[in-house]
Amino acid sequence: GENVEQHPSTLSVQEGDSAVIKCTYSDSASNYFPWYKQELGKRPQLIIDIRSNVGEKKDQRIAVTLNKTAKHFSLHITETQPEDSAVYFCAALLSGSARQLTFGSGTQLTVLP
Amino acid sequence: GAVVSQHPSWVICKSGTSVKIECRSLDFQATTMFWYRQFPKQSLMLMATSNEGSKATYEQGVEKDKFLINHASLTLSTLTVTSAHPEDSSFYICSAPLAGAVGTDTQYFGPGTRLTVL
Numbered sequence: 496g497e498n499v500e501q502h503p504s505t506l507s508v509q510e511g512d513s514a515v516i517k518c519t520y521s522d523s524a525s526n527y528f529p530w531y532k533q534e535l536g537k538r539p540q541l542i543i544d545i546r547s548n549v550g551e552k553k554d555q556r557i558a559v560t561l562n563k564t565a566k567h568f569s570l571h572i573t574e575t576q577p578e579d580s581a582v583y584f585c586a587a588l589l590s591g592s593a594r595q596l597t598f599g600s601g602t603q604l605t606v607l608p
Numbered sequence: 609g610a611v612v613s614q615h616p617s618w619v620i621c622k623s624g625t626s627v628k629i630e631c632r633s634l635d636f637q638a639t640t641m642f643w644y645r646q647f648p649k650q651s652l653m654l655m656a657t658s659n660e661g662s663k664a665t666y667e668q669g670v671e672k673d674k675f676l677i678n679h680a681s682l683t684l685s686t687l688t689v690t691s692a693h694p695e696d697s698s699f700y701i702c703s704a705p706l707a708g709a710v711g712t713d714t715q716y717f718g719p720g721t722r723l724t725v726l
Binding site: 527529531536537538539540541544584588594595596597598599600601 | 640642650651652654657699701703705713714715716717718719720722
């Protein structure tokens, strides 16, 4: 099966700075990589995703990059704001796996005002 | 966007009782739904895949007789925690994938159910 590792587990940045969270996956057959933001006690919210045929995707202050050769993908948040503080999860979908996502362990992002 | 609801949002029960949690896709049909469990400060752990019209498939280590899943229709899956014990206290979240034009697998999550077993 798939295994997803996520780093760092905690990340503190000053407001306005950038934040980068990295994930690696084990199975080269994975082809879909979403990122979720989860606030305390709430549901995970999809913030951006990328498919294996694309190397980079950007949506305003959020971007995701994918390196298929190295089997890693990263979330980049620029101009961070206090409301970006949350737990972020990466995930990978293994092709042909009945669409089961495998999640990383999560990163607690704290944006300091 | 796709909306998934869950009910109840929280429940407190006595040890030994059974609790049913409902997951509904409100504006799309879902032949498959997923049930996750999330302990405090931990990631989402997949418990089982709920399949409309057939038996659920459970992840290794998840007791199928304890966590009963029924996918009664294309918009409803239920998870019943039978004979609940304090160690079952957790945040239970369902999700449903939304297929797109290119076979996308975007999953939308329900708001979760906080189960506390006394």
